[in-house]
Amino acid sequence: MTSGGIKPGSIKRAVAASALLALTMFGGVASANPQPGQLNMTRGASTWSPEAYFLNNVALGVCVVIGILVFGAMFIAMFRFRKSRGAVAEKWSHNTTLEIVWTTIPVIILIVLAYLATGGLRTFADTTGSQMTVKVTGYQWKWRYDYVEYQGKAIDKVGFMSKLDRESDETRQLNSGLDPHNVKVGDENTYLLNVDKPLVVPVGTKIRFVITAGDVIHSWWVPALGWKMDAIPGIVNAAWTNITEPGTYRGQCAELCGQDHGFMPIVVQALPKAEFEKWLAEQQAAATPPAQPAAPAPAPASTAAAPKTAAVDAPVSQGHQG
Secondary structure (H helix, E strand, O other): OOOOOOOHHHHHHHHHHHHHHHHHHHHOOOOOOOOOOOOOOOOOOEOOHHHHHHHHHHHHHHHHHHHHHHHHHHHHHHHOOOHHHOOOOOOOOOOHHHHHHHHHHHHHHHHHHHHHHHHHHHHHHOOOOOOEEEEEEEEOOEEEEEEEEEOOEEOOOOEEEEOEOHHHHHHHOOOOOOOHHHOEEOOEEOOOOOEOOOEEEEOOOOEEEEEEEOOOOEEEEEHHHOEEEEEOEOOOEEEEEOEOOOEEEEEEEOOOOOOOHHHOEEEEEEEOHHHHHHHHHHHHHHHOOOOOOOOOOOOOOOOOOOOOOOOOOOOOOOOOOO
16 A cells, blocks of 8 residues: 655745744844743844854754754655655665765864854953953852953952842742742843842943852853853953943853852943943942041140249248247
8 A cells, every 4th residue: 555755845845944944043133131932042232242143043054954954854765765655775885975975064064163163262262452350259149240440540449249139039038928020120020130239331341351259160141241151269261241232231150059059140230431430430439438637736846945933932920029
């Protein structure tokens, strides 16, 4: 008994539909922060983040095309050339030309992907020409930010701990009775994604991050910047960003660092340069202790000796004898 196989037109339509779905998945526009239901990487909000977005899309596209070709050939072989339709298997076991082709093409693909990835990593690792330096230190379970220098000038005593905001912390407690959906900043749900003190940085500035940890391995990750970097005790890693648009960008620790790993968010607030410089001046003023009032000057010592006071003896009254 012979049953009907898949028609060539159906195969073409299926391939076209799969390709369209793939293009939709990795060709759409995503906002700076990941959104519920988002399938692709975020385009990001820095000058380098489009590089990672492009590399991801190229690699995903290659995988989709290979998947369509391999599974397409497999299904065609299974349904069109099956025994029930009278197909007779070939007896050959080697085809030198075919083996050269299916070995050469993957090698070429890997070389192209390696070349693109190497170029992206090379530009990412180049922190020269930075206009600002921020030290990031991971702790269980919070981040510390120290401002090191800005526009070639050292910054002294501007730094702070950044931890999960109080509203999220209270809501996450067992039997708190609070609804996580009510934890918002404006219309944005920020449950476990907000902090008490965000990292404030300027836009249009190449910022170098030196990243380390004080206890265990953490990972500093803000998707809008296009990269993540491990924070390792005793090791200082470096990365950079240049944010193009003012806004608030959220991230989280991306390394399993202990029981409260899920409660270690990151918030970066990017301000126009003028606003950032005003904020920085306020932080420096607050960190500078007030000047102590000057002590009054001591009175000058007299060089002339004070005159001695003469002692005057009262005359003794003599009594008259009778």
